Amino acid sequence: MNPAPIELHDTLSGARRPLETLEPGKVGIYCCGPTVYDLTHVGNARAAIVPDVIVRFLRQQGYEVKYVRNITDIDDKIIRRSLEEGRPAVEVAARYAAEYHRDMADLNVTPPDVEPCVQDHIPQIIELVRSLVDKGLAYAVDGDVYYRVRAFPGYGKLSKRRIDEMIEGAGSRIEVDERKESPLDFALWKGAKPGEPAWDSPWGSGRPGWHIECSAMSSTHLGDSFDIHTGGRDLVFPHHENEIAQSQGAHGEDTFARFWMHNGFINFAGEKMSKSLGNFFTTREITALYPPETLRYFLLTVHYRSGLNFEIEVACPGCGADLGPDEQETGLCRACGHRTDTEELRRRVRFPGLEEADDRLAYVYGTLLKARAFLAAATRPSGEEPLGEATAGMLAAFVEHMRGDFNTGGALGALSKPLGEVNGLLDSGKGVGKAARYLTLERFVRDMEQVAAILGCFGQDPATWLQLRRDMKAARLGLDTERVERLLAERTAARQGKDWAAADRIRDELADLGVGVQDGPEGSVWAFL
RNA sequence: GGCGGCAUAGCCAAGAGGCUAAGGCGACGGUCUGCAAAACCGUUAUCCCCGGUUCGAGUCCGGGUGCCGCCUCCA
Numbered sequence: 001m002n003p004a005p006i007e008l009h010d011t012l013s014g015a016r017r018p019l020e021t022l023e024p025g026k027v028g029i030y031c032c033g034p035t036v037y038d039l040t041h042v043g044n045a046r047a048a049i050v051p052d053v054i055v056r057f058l059r060q061q062g063y064e065v066k067y068v069r070n071i072t073d074i075d076d077k078i079i080r081r082s083l084e085e086g087r088p089a090v091e092v093a094a095r096y097a098a099e100y101h102r103d104m105a106d107l108n109v110t111p112p113d114v115e116p117c118v119q120d121h122i123p124q125i126i127e128l129v130r131s132l133v134d135k136g137l138a139y140a141v142d143g144d145v146y147y148r149v150r151a152f153p154g155y156g157k158l159s160k161r162r163i164d165e166m167i168e169g170a171g172s173r174i175e176v177d178e179r180k181e182s183p184l185d186f187a188l189w190k191g192a193k194p195g196e197p198a199w200d201s202p203w204g205s206g207r208p209g210w211h212i213e214c215s216a217m218s219s220t221h222l223g224d225s226f227d228i229h230t231g232g233r234d235l236v237f238p239h240h241e242n243e244i245a246q247s248q249g250a251h252g253e254d255t256f257a258r259f260w261m262h263n264g265f266i267n268f269a270g271e272k273m274s275k276s277l278g279n280f281f282t283t284r285e286i287t288a289l290y291p292p293e294t295l296r297y298f299l300l301t302v303h304y305r306s307g308l309n310f311e312i313e314v315a316c317p318g319c320g321a322d323l324g325p326d327e328q329e330t331g332l333c334r335a336c337g338h339r340t341d342t343e344e345l346r347r348r349v350r351f352p353g354l355e356e357a358d359d360r361l362a363y364v365y366g367t368l369l370k371a372r373a374f375l376a377a378a379t380r381p382s383g384e385e386p387l388g389e390a391t392a393g394m395l396a397a398f399v400e401h402m403r404g405d406f407n408t409g410g411a412l413g414a415l416s417k418p419l420g421e422v423n424g425l426l427d428s429g430k431g432v433g434k435a436a437r438y439l440t441l442e443r444f445v446r447d448m449e450q451v452a453a454i455l456g457c458f459g460q461d462p463a464t465w466l467q468l469r470r471d472m473k474a475a476r477l478g479l480d481t482e483r484v485e486r487l488l489a490e491r492t493a494a495r496q497g498k499d500w501a502a503a504d505r506i507r508d509e510l511a512d513l514g515v516g517v518q519d520g521p522e523g524s525v526w527a528f529l
Numbered sequence: 530g531g532c533g534g535c536a537u538a539g540c541c542a543a544g545a546g547g548c549u550a551a552g553g554c555g556a557c558g559g560u561c562u563g564c565a566a567a568a569c570c571g572u573u574a575u576c577c578c579c580g581g582u583u584c585g586a587g588u589c590c591g592g593g594u595g596c597c598g599c600c601u602c603c604a
Contacts, residue, residue, distance in 0.1 A: 232604030413552035
């Protein structure tokens with residue numbers, strides 16, 4: 001157990017605070033998981049990867065972590081979807097839960113210790129609602145039960161707003177239900193409508209409202225009080241505000257989550273991802289183009305609380321010009337007048353940020369591959385030698401950044417110098433003793449395993465990953481790899497005959513395909529330019 | 530309208546009072562190379578504007594300006 005403090009930003013206090021857990025050495029964390037009504041999008045991916053890295057880091061630091069991430073499988077959106085698909089809501093939920101699990105596995109997200117779902121917690125939910133009614137914090141109307149927001153003094157403390165301001169601002173936007181005492185009162189229990197999933201309750205047949213499940217499931221699995229609660233920024237209000245009202249209303253003001261962590265949004269072309277804007281991308285659309293780890297790495301290059309911009313490039317199929325945002329929307333190229341339909345444009349989208357992440361990952365894995373090959377071919381020296389300075393300090397610097405509110409961006413930056421140092425040693429090793437060279441590389445490889453355990457990146461077999469990456473990039477670019485191999489063989493023959501002119505001509509031809517060659521002592525290999 | 534967040538080099542991005550403001554991409558120069566590429570080395574910023582607090586501020590406070598988000602389903 002490392003005594004150095006871990007600091008994290010808490011939304012409720014609005015400040016960075018040292019992590020002090022309820023029980024020393026133990027952390028209970030609740031993560032608001034998905035509502036399973038559709039395929040996960042990249043925003044969902046981020047909301048899962050962020051707590052995953054937090055949990056991994058806390059464990060690496062010696063904490064015993066109990067990680068709970070729920071699945072919301074009863075909800076208006078699921079019911080709507082089930083009507084669209086003409087299938088029972090439970091089937092819809094089960095299907096998208098399975099898809100979610102597949103995406104999470106692809107993205108190397110550690111499964112939670114407990115993954116509760118609403119359907120399995122109806123009794124706990126009813127009990128919680130009943131206790132709120134008993135305390136005067138909720139009231140039943142016609143089979144519905146509403147939370148009496150004005151009866152909870154702290155309402156608004158998380159999202160930093162006041163009830164009166166909200167009513168004023170929202171008056172024109174919320175359809176006021178006359179049966180509610182206040183427009184802000186929210187449903188804890190909804191009376192059954194025909195065709196909807198329903199359970200018996202003291203207020204008649206019905207189902208839980210949106211927020212109550214997280215209050216019930218967190219206390220069931222982590223207790224009335226626990227350490228960390230995470231979710232996307234948009235959940236601050238109303239979801240988490242309402243959770244606080246429910247849980248503290250039922251269990252006391254000094255209960256519930258001690259730290260609230262919220263991850264920032266992913267934006268496309270500078271604006272929030274949204275279906276209506278057509279800038280909505282599922283996780284799978286991305287992982288069809290790039291290795292899943294590339295997406296994961298890309299999401300970790302920025303601090304979790306910041307917004308993250310996904311730049312999009314689409315070239316006009318007609319003239320190759322980059323299309324601007326409005327051209328992307330209309331599909332009409334201003335330069336040549338070519339019109340392209342939306343589906344076609346989506347297939348042609350390129351993500352410069354992901355390209356860069358992909359290249360960077362290839363550099364890291366390439367380094368790892370070379371370092372391991374070197375170590376496998378050499379014998380370990382006996383005795384001790386001072387290691388390369390950057391490599392020796394790498395893990396400590398990395399961890400230091402992580403301790404400061406899980407700053408993955410800064411932590412990743414701490415790998416650069418060591419990476420350069422290691423590649424330098426691999427290249428020549430000049431000016432460094434043989435033993436120091438070996439031991440530095442050994443240390444690097446070993447510490448990168450720690451880094452990989454924390455980030456969930458850099459942990460695959462380098463050769464396998466590099467191959468996957470190359471295949472996907474070839475597919476993405478429409479590269480004929482057989483032709484490349486053939487040209488490469490021709491060039492090798494030319495070089496052996498010292499026919500430099502022919503060799504250079506073939507190299508130009510390969511360059512036109514987007515491929516560069518690297519000549520080394522063991523022959524030539526190709527890579528993307 | 531209310532509330533919140535952000536503004537650091539050509540682009541992305543760390544930084545939460547104090548040694549020479551991380552890192553990545555790009556660009557330029559060099560090493561290596563048949564020439565290249567890859568890899569390595571080097572160069573490339575005084576932090577939106579104004580005022581204040583402090584011995585000292587990118588970092589704190591006040592006022593501008595500009596983006597973004599939430600207030601309705603949203604990760």
